[in-house]
Amino acid sequence: MNTDTETDQPASAAPLSTAVILAAGRGTRMKSERPKVMHPLAGQPMLRYLIDNAAEVFDRIIVVAGPGMDDVAALAAPHTVVVQHDRLGTGHAARQAEATFGTGDVAVLYGDNPLITPGTMRALLAQRRSDDTGLALLAMEPADPARYGRVVTRDGLVQRIVEWADATPAERAIGLCNAGVLCAAAADFRRWLAEIDNDNAQGEYYLGDVVARAAAEGRSVRAVVAPEDELRGINSRAELAQAEACVQARLRLAAMAGGTTLVAPDTVFLCADTVFEPDTVVHPHVVFGPGVHVRRGTEIHAFSHIEGATVGPDAQIGPYARLRPGTDVGQGARVGNFVELKATTLGAGAKANHLTYLGNTTVGAKANIGAGTITCNYDGVFKHRTEIGAESFIGSDSVLVAPVRLGKGVITAAGSVITHDVPDDALAVGRARQANKAGYARAFRQRLKNRKEQG
Template sequence: MTASPALAAPLAAPLAVVVLAAGKGTRMKSDLHKVLHPIAGRPMIEHLLASVAELAPERQVVVVGSGREQLEKQLAGRAAIAVQEPQLGTGHAVQQAEQALAGFSGDVLILYGDVPFVGTATMRAMLDRLHAADAPEVVVLGFEPAEALQYGRVLAHGDGRIAKMVEHKDATEAERACRLCNSGLMAVKAARLFDLLAKVGNANAQGEYYLVDVVNIANAEGGHCAVVTTADEDEVAGINSRGELAEAEGRWQAARRQRAMADGATLIAPDTVWFAWDTRLGRDVTVEPNVVFGPGVSVADGVTIHAFSHLQGARLESGAEVGPYARLRPGAVLKAGAKVGNFVEVKNAVMGEGAKASHLTYLGDADIGAGANIGAGTITCNYDGYFKYRTVIGERAFIGSNSSLIAPVRIGADAIVAAGSAVSRDVDDGELRLVRAEQLVKPGWADRFHDAMKKKKAAAKKG
């Protein structure tokens, strides 16, 4: 995706980002840290950090409470970790980032790990407002929800200057009548942030150190603060429960489906198709009902994916065809015109151009040559209980139904493996390999067997 000119322009000052993720997440009822719960196959905090990355911050700090080890593992050094223990409010949480930001003199953007879909453009608008000619000390992101509920209020003048900020529990009825609500997100110059936080008290209904109080303190000291408003309520929606997680997933999927169709894909039943965060679809792709894309799928132009197929970590080149009821696992590659059909599973295998596996087949750790035909019930036996091995099938080879290819093994170009064979040795180019026991014929044996068993059954009933 190409950045817009506004986003591509350099920021007015170096940027640091503080992500608050210290909440206990009790409503999730989960051992997994709240901000690591996935949306579209990606932890919600990673959605947020991907938007942040477009602004190229110099420093990133994530403030955590419990679950520190999980976040350290997920972020793998991409952000400093600060610990808030005990949790005494949002203002106290931001204070925990002070050491990680020592010596930093740029702008600080304060975000929330459970508010994952704030767009880069919105973040940029906050930072630009911070450097406007009137030089506000703090910029707050506000929004006007359909229902104001328990949100804190931003009492602002017509020019966007903030007169007062107040949490819902501390607001008067007149203040609650204000429709402009506080998202919790802020932009502040680092040189001023921790000085203001040091003056925040906890004489309020919650007994906590509110981050919003930095606005009221700055105003009281003769400065002024400003609000930037987003028109998209979903952009600042927090996720605190499994229900809200499902709602966020639904909103994300709905938007992604619309984008897929706008970009030239046909979704036969859009509401039944589920995308991952990084799914890539070409033009003239047809996706039938009940298809699920896991992470890492790339689909070229002209591909057809039939109903009830599941794809993850796969690459499909132009004209490939999948399903119905197919499963492509990580490492699956279908070259141009290749086909996998009903109840075929492909894992870490490459199907060459025009190769086909139409029914009831498992192809794992394999290279299938162009034009090869894999018969129904074929299995590449790739695992011996300790190690994985590879199967190589040459161009135009024909593998008969119900064959087992015991890896490591190579089937040559134009070779034929007869149906029902268990092949454990290489097959040369153009060779026929038939591995079956000799058929034994006993005329009349079945008739005698049936007669004997019927008599035995009749005798058992009399007894």
């Protein structure tokens, strides 16, 4: 775990701005052993969003984690991580990072408020750097203020933050709510943090009490109001679902703005790293897992699931197709209904149109995979590869037992079990010889009827 506290910089350099991200929360209301900030949104931990966005605005990032949160520290790398050994409130958490503040402006953010955009962070920093602002904070006006802390103002200036548990009925009626994010000069922040106490209903050190300290000194405290969707906190599974909806809406809009047609946007679920090239079309009820790149001109039909795959260009996928990690679908290839590919390369113009499983397989260009074909790639211990040459025709219900190689232009007879390599342009037949027994079916049915009559 990186606990570097070095703050020295050349005397001639401008003071560095610092974002301190509080990420020590255990997520009790999540009812999970996983740290709250590691719960995923659109396929990546919520903390990842805040770190990436803050990195666009601030010179340095410090993450405050709880003891034993090695996964949080690993995600934060290479940024500095400090540990809050005793969870005594948000003010106490910010104190753990004091030695890393440096001499520039410091913003304290929350790992469970992951959707703050770089634009809002820049607005906060700009407000702090305006002539008369000693402390800037982020606030919102949610449709349902619920249990958010309230921002008490007078004549346009913030006087204090009152937590819901400590608020009077009149204070709870205030619509302007605290998002918890504060920004001040490092020296001021250190002084105000040292002055706050835990004389409140929870017996904790609230970061919001810094606001009252700044106002008591006669410093101007101003709020930057941002959209609720950016500032919503995530403390429960229900709030995680609400945040997921916000992220999905952003991702869908970005995809459409980039040239992708989403036929029914609200039914398509994306990952944060999903990449679409222009002129792609996605039909209803498609789910994208991590690591998907869809190339130009590809069409994804309804009820398909794609993860860890590169698709196209000009490919046709689905409906009801599943592409698993390691899959690469070539130009103009087709993957049809109830076809599953895993760690498979489907060459340009190749087709697997119906009821097929191809695992650890390479399929050459323009090959045709018949309905019901499967590759037996796993022996219970090891995975084995199957190679199917270009322009081969694999008959329906073929079973290809890996490791096996089929050359170029091969044909397998329907219903064959292929266990040995097949040379180029050969016909492979791997099934029992058919024998017809005249009249046997009639006699067999009569025997069954006799047995039934005899009970």
